[in-house]
Amino acid sequence: MNALQERILRDGKILGGGILKVDSFVNHQVDPMLMDACGRDFAKRFANVGATKILTAEISGIAPALTTAIHLGLPVVYARKTKPVTMPDQVYLTLAPSHTKGRMVELIVSPEYLANGEKVLIIDDFLASGQTILGLARLAEASGSRIVGIGTLIEKIFEGGRNALSTLGVPIESIACIKSLDDGKITFVD
Numbered sequence: 001m002n003a004l005q006e007r008i009l010r011d012g013k014i015l016g017g018g019i020l021k022v023d024s025f026v027n028h029q030v031d032p033m034l035m036d037a038c039g040r041d042f043a044k045r046f047a048n049v050g051a052t053k054i055l056t057a058e059i060s061g062i063a064p065a066l067t068t069a070i071h072l073g074l075p076v077v078y079a080r081k082t083k084p085v086t087m088p089d090q091v092y093l094t095l096a097p098s099h100t101k102g103r104m105v106e107l108i109v110s111p112e113y114l115a116n117g118e119k120v121l122i123i124d125d126f127l128a129s130g131q132t133i134l135g136l137a138r139l140a141e142a143s144g145s146r147i148v149g150i151g152t153l154i155e156k157i158f159e160g161g162r163n164a165l166s167t168l169g170v171p172i173e174s175i176a177c178i179k180s181l182d183d184g185k186i187t188f189v190d
Helices: 003-011 023-027 032-045 062-072 131-142 161-168
Strands: 013-016 019-021 053-057 076-079 092-098 103-109 119-127 146-156 172-180
Touching (some): 003 023, 023 062, 032 062, 032 146, 053 062, 053 131, 062 076, 062 119, 076 103, 076 131, 119 161, 131 146, 146 161
Parallel strands (some): 053 076, 053 119, 146 172
Antiparallel strands (some): 013 019
């Protein structure tokens, strides 16, 4: 069992409806040592895909994307959920459903930071239905970039996201794969 799985078992909380709360170490309060270990793991897994940029979603994907970028020596671009006044008028924008927010969210990237010809590695915190990652892929494709891989900290196999992403034809790697959250118990894929 890896360190992320151990931490999920120790500190993760099942909230029902397929939601796993990991905000005490991933996406509200961040454990930098754990994220560094995960970034190092992703860097090994994706060392040979030829990525030139890492793309993630605000805010939960930033910690694993940043530590992965450190180990690969790449810049990170994160899709904003609101457009700041500093962003140009012309942007790449898509909508994606948010399971935890219970509504559609905007994903916005400036063309200043995602340009034609980039080889994009998507790193995010969760792979559930795959809709946020598909939104990120749409942004990359709109810029003329190509997705070369997808990495997620936690994959909830039972939500079918991997199948939704299979049309992208790129390697998909998850550090902790959860088979079930049934009966208040976290069960990992062997």
